[in-house]
Amino acid sequence: xxxxxxxxxxxxxxxxxxxxxxxxxxxxxxxxxxxxxxxxxxxxxxxxxxxxxxxxxxxxxxxxxxxxxxxxxxxxxxxxxxxxxxxxxxxxxxxxxxxxxxxxxxxxxxxxxxxxxxxxxxxxxxxxxxxxxxxxxxxxxxxxxxxxxxxxxxxxxxxxxxxxxxxxxxxxxxxxxxxxxxxxxxxxxxxxxxxxxxxxxxxxxxxxxxxxxxxxxxxxxxxxxxxxxxxxxxxxxxxxxxxxxxxxxxxxxxxxxxxxxxxxxxxxxxxxxxxxxxxxxxxxxxxxxxxxxxxxxxxxxxxxxxxxxxxxxxxxxxxxxxxxxxxxxxxxxxxxxxxxxxxxxxxxxxxxxxxxxxxxxxxxxxxxxxxxxxxxxxxxxxxxxxxxxxxxxxxxxxxxxxxxxxxxxxxxxxxxxxxxxxxxxxxxxxxxxxxxxxxxxxxxxxxxxxxxxxxxxxxxxxxxxxxxxxxxxxxxxxxxxxxxxxxxxxxxxxxxxxxxxxxxxxxxxxxxxxxxxxxxxxxxxxxxxxxxxxxxxxxxxxxxxxxxxxxxxxxxxxxxxxxxxxxxxxxxxxxxxxxxxxxxxxxxxxxxxxxxxxxxxxxxxxxxxxxxxxxxxxxxxxxxxxxxxxxxxxxxxxxxxxxxxxxxxxxxxxxxxxxxxxxxxxxxxxxxxxxxxxxxxxxxxxxxxxxxxx
Numbered sequence: 001x002x003x004x005x006x007x008x009x010x011x012x013x014x015x016x017x018x019x020x021x022x023x024x025x026x027x028x029x030x031x032x033x034x035x036x037x038x039x040x041x042x043x044x045x046x047x048x049x050x051x052x053x054x055x056x057x058x059x060x061x062x063x064x065x066x067x068x069x070x071x072x073x074x075x076x077x078x079x080x081x082x083x084x085x086x087x088x089x090x091x092x093x094x095x096x097x098x099x100x101x102x103x104x105x106x107x108x109x110x111x112x113x114x115x116x117x118x119x120x121x122x123x124x125x126x127x128x129x130x131x132x133x134x135x136x137x138x139x140x141x142x143x144x145x146x147x148x149x150x151x152x153x154x155x156x157x158x159x160x161x162x163x164x165x166x167x168x169x170x171x172x173x174x175x176x177x178x179x180x181x182x183x184x185x186x187x188x189x190x191x192x193x194x195x196x197x198x199x200x201x202x203x204x205x206x207x208x209x210x211x212x213x214x215x216x217x218x219x220x221x222x223x224x225x226x227x228x229x230x231x232x233x234x235x236x237x238x239x240x241x242x243x244x245x246x247x248x249x250x251x252x253x254x255x256x257x258x259x260x261x262x263x264x265x266x267x268x269x270x271x272x273x274x275x276x277x278x279x280x281x282x283x284x285x286x287x288x289x290x291x292x293x294x295x296x297x298x299x300x301x302x303x304x305x306x307x308x309x310x311x312x313x314x315x316x317x318x319x320x321x322x323x324x325x326x327x328x329x330x331x332x333x334x335x336x337x338x339x340x341x342x343x344x345x346x347x348x349x350x351x352x353x354x355x356x357x358x359x360x361x362x363x364x365x366x367x368x369x370x371x372x373x374x375x376x377x378x379x380x381x382x383x384x385x386x387x388x389x390x391x392x393x394x395x396x397x398x399x400x401x402x403x404x405x406x407x408x409x410x411x412x413x414x415x416x417x418x419x420x421x422x423x424x425x426x427x428x429x430x431x432x433x434x435x436x437x438x439x440x441x442x443x444x445x446x447x448x449x450x451x452x453x454x455x456x457x458x459x460x461x462x463x464x465x466x467x468x469x470x471x472x473x474x475x476x477x478x479x480x481x482x483x484x485x486x487x488x489x490x491x492x493x494x495x496x497x498x499x500x501x502x503x504x505x506x507x508x509x510x511x512x513x514x515x516x517x518x519x520x521x522x523x524x525x526x527x528x529x530x531x532x533x534x535x536x537x538x539x540x541x542x543x544x545x546x547x548x549x550x551x552x553x554x555x556x557x558x559x560x561x562x563x564x565x566x567x568x569x570x571x572x573x574x575x576x577x578x579x580x581x582x583x584x585x586x587x588x589x590x591x592x593x594x595x596x597x598x599x600x601x602x603x604x605x606x607x608x609x610x611x612x613x614x615x616x617x618x619x620x621x622x623x624x625x626x627x628x629x630x631x632x633x634x635x636x637x638x639x640x641x642x643x644x645x646x647x648x649x650x651x652x653x654x655x656x657x658x659x660x661x662x663x664x665x666x667x668x669x670x671x672x673x674x675x676x677x678x679x680x681x682x683x684x685x686x687x688x689x690x691x692x693x694x
Contacts, residue, residue, distance in 0.1 A: 062102060069101045072108075082108060085147070089154075107150050148280075148332070152273070154193070155222070159266050161194035162225055166259045170252060179236045179251065180205045197221075201230050205237045218571060225262050227572055228546055232258070232553060239557045250556055257549060260638065268645050275653040276335045279660030283327040286667040290320065293672055303683055307675045309423040311416050316670050318412065324663040331660050334652045352393035355400075365395050378526075383578065385532040398525050406518030413510045421504040424497050425454045452478055452490070457498050471495060536575065543575050544606040545637060548630055551610070555624045562614050562623065563587055576602050591618045606637075 072082050085104050168186035169179075176182055180202060187198035200217060207213040214234055221227045236251045244250055297304040307313045355361050369391065370378060379391060389397065428446040456474045463470060471494050475487050482490075550568050554560050566587065570580035579601035586594040595615050599608045617626040 062098075064105075066098065066101055066105075069105050089151070107147070111147060111150070148335070152269075156266075156269055156273070158193050158222065159225075159262060159269065161190070161192050162229070163259060163262045163266065165190065165194050165198060166229070166255055166262070170255055173249075173252065177241070179233050179241075183233060197226055201233060204230065205233060210234060210238070215571060224543070224546055224574075225258065225265070228258055228261075228549055231550055231568070231572060235550075235553050235557075242556055244556070250553065254549060254553055261545070264638075264642065264645070268649065271649050272335065272652065275649070276331065276656045276660075279331045279656050280328055280335070282660045283331050283663050284324060286663045287321070287324055289667060290317065290671065293667070297672060297676070301676065301679070303679045304675060305427070307679055309427045311420045313675070314416050314419055316675070320663070320666050320671055323666045327659050327663045331656055334656050334659070350393075352389070352396045355396055356392055361396070361399075364399065365392055368399070369395055381526070381529050381533065385529040385536065387529060387532075394525065398522050401524060402518045402522035405521035406514050409514040409517050410506075410511065413514065414506055417504040417506060421501055424501045424504070425457065426450065429453065429493070449490075449493075453494050453497055456494050457501055460498060461502075467498070468495065471498070540575055540604045541606055541637075541641065543573060544604070544610065545641070547572065547576075547607075547610065551627055552630055555627045555630075560623050562591070562618050565614065565623065576604075576607060 069082070072079055082104060085107055086100070089100065089103055089107070165186055168189055169182045172182035172185040173179060176185075183198050183202045183205070187195045187202060190198070204210055204213040204217060214230060217230055218227055221230065232251065232254050242250045244253060294308050298308065356365060369375070375391065378394075382389065382391070382394060387394065427450065428443070429449040452475075455478065456471060459474055460467065460471060468491065472487060472491055475482065475490050475494070479486070479490075547569050550572055551565060554565050554568060563584070566580060566584055570577060570584060573580055579598055582601060583594045583598040586597065592615065595611055595618070599611050602608070602611075613626045617623045
């Protein structure tokens with residue numbers, strides 16, 4: 001029955017894969033060259049039926065994708081996966097609904113087919129239950145990597161298209177001197193993803209409520225550069241262009257700065273992808289070789305079986321899988337290039353809220369929360385890391401993680417003792433053979449010795465008085481014709497096994513270790529928040545630079561107010577959005593006090609200097625004079641950021657290589673070299689004892 005289900009599942013996966021391959025193959029054949037396009041004109045006249053081949057195939061796959069999407073939308077579990085893919089794609093693309101659904105199903109088909117084929121292949125290779133479960137986790141990891149690659153590839157393509165779009169807009173702006181016409185012509189000249197965004201920005205400029213439409217676009221814009229581009233075009237459309245002191249256009253000057261930022265980001269992403277692209281695969285790949293290495297070592301060195309079936313071998317296997325999981329997570333963190341990853345969003349399914357509604361859990365959470373005088377410090381840390389969790393939910397995360405880690409470690413100790421006791425009773429009795437595989441006679445002899453030991457150990461279970469004598473009598477009863485030498489050697493072997501079997505129970509210090517790990521896990525979320533807070537500093541500097549781009553445009557407008565600048569900063573900002581909102585709410589009550597509070601709420605040095613310029617503009621000098629030296633600072637900061645990017649890339653490259661190859665080193669050293677050395681020393685000690693006893 002299981003075999004039939006596997007074949008059915010394989011067939012269900014093979015058919016869509018073949019269809020997708022046919023679609024891509026025919027599409028490439030038809031669109032690969034200009035010669036075929038010219039031949040199509042004559043073929044339309046000679047044989048119209050053949051001209052519709054590609055169209056029919058496209059229609060077939062469109063119906064397949066759209067029909068599958070409608071059916072999957074009603075399935076209880078798969079629909080959540082499709083919704084998660086839709087959410088990720090929507091943040092990158094400005095598709096219409098039909099195109100969006102087709103792109104979603106293409107990604108879903110490709111990722112699921114690759115993962116399922118890999119999973120079936122690995123399960124056929126490894127029949128061990130634990131290894132199959134870990135391979136399932138590895139397949140999930142591979143799926144996450146594929147999704148990450150799909151999204152990143154689209155983002156990289158969009159960044160490159162944006163660089164070309166700015167050049168096209170610049171060219172058409174020279175022709176028309178009108179920003180909306182320049183964007184329209186640039187969008188018409190392109191048929192890629194960025195053209196969809198350009199058309200939407202053109203619609204914003206012609207909208208009867210452009211400010212509202214612009215704010216709506218800010219919510220769905222896939223990156224900060226499109227936000228800046230939309231803001232610059234709106235300001236130019238609203239207030240007109242202006243000649244700067246050097247005679248250049250204000251809009252074109254800002255567009256050049258934006259293109260420099262885009263090109264810098266493209267180079268950074270390309271270098272990170274080049275150095276870190278395959279490290280996640282390298283970090284996860286050792287999970288495939290655990291079972292083959294174990295089987296090879298057992299067949300080549302029979303004494304290694306004792307190690308792999310012992311508690312130490314089980315611990316080594318767990319350590320290797322933990323190293324693999326940790327290496328994958330860290331490499332994935334190093335590969336992150338999305339600047340919007342700190343946007344705070346709450347999930348619709350708030351399991352934390354449901355847990356907090358239980359009276360016993362609410363009682364525990366309220367008792368563990370810090371006193372009122374210490375709460376602001378932790379709340380500030382949540383804000384600095386941009387966590388969307390309230391303080392109560394954050395403590396639920398800490399409690400759940402602590403309890404889960406305690407239960408997992410305690411269960412591992414219990415399973416380890418059960419595993420060791422089972423191996424003591426059923427594992428073949430070790431021999432003196434180090435190299436080579438046991439022959440059939442030796443295997444049969446080892447199995448008979450194990451059966452004898454197991455029967456006697458189970459008979460002596462719980463016996464403490466006169467244990468040695470009772471075991472001797474049991475041996476004589478089981479093997480009546482045995483000599484004294486055989487009885488003595490068997491007695492020593494069974495006594496050792498009996499002591500091991502009776503000693504396999506949960507120790508108090510193991511419970512204490514699990515408890516200490518649970519307590520340490522309780523503090524891990526706080527450590528993660530502090531780490532994320534430090535990681536955000538570079539993103540803060542990036543956002544300040546983009547705020548300067550908006551301010552440089554606004555400061556050239558006559559009679560511009562500080563409040564208007566703050567409103568534009570709040571619309572564009574991500575990291576500093578909440579402090580700016582608070583400042584605008586209190587601005588009418590007191591300008592200076594609101595700006596002072598803004599500096600306290602966002603104590604980032606570059607941002608504080610910008611706010612100080614705004615303070616001077618409120619009290620003493622015009623806005624354009626306060627930001628007169630902004631260009632000098634921007635040039636210096638841009639060069640400094642280029643150097644910082646190079647340092648960060650070099651650092652990530654070194655860390656990525658070390659972390660990515662760490663699981664492979666751990667597998668070879670901990671699961672092959674170290675066990676082999678350990679068993680060799682054990683065998684040599686045994687030989688030495690035998691020689692000295694001669």
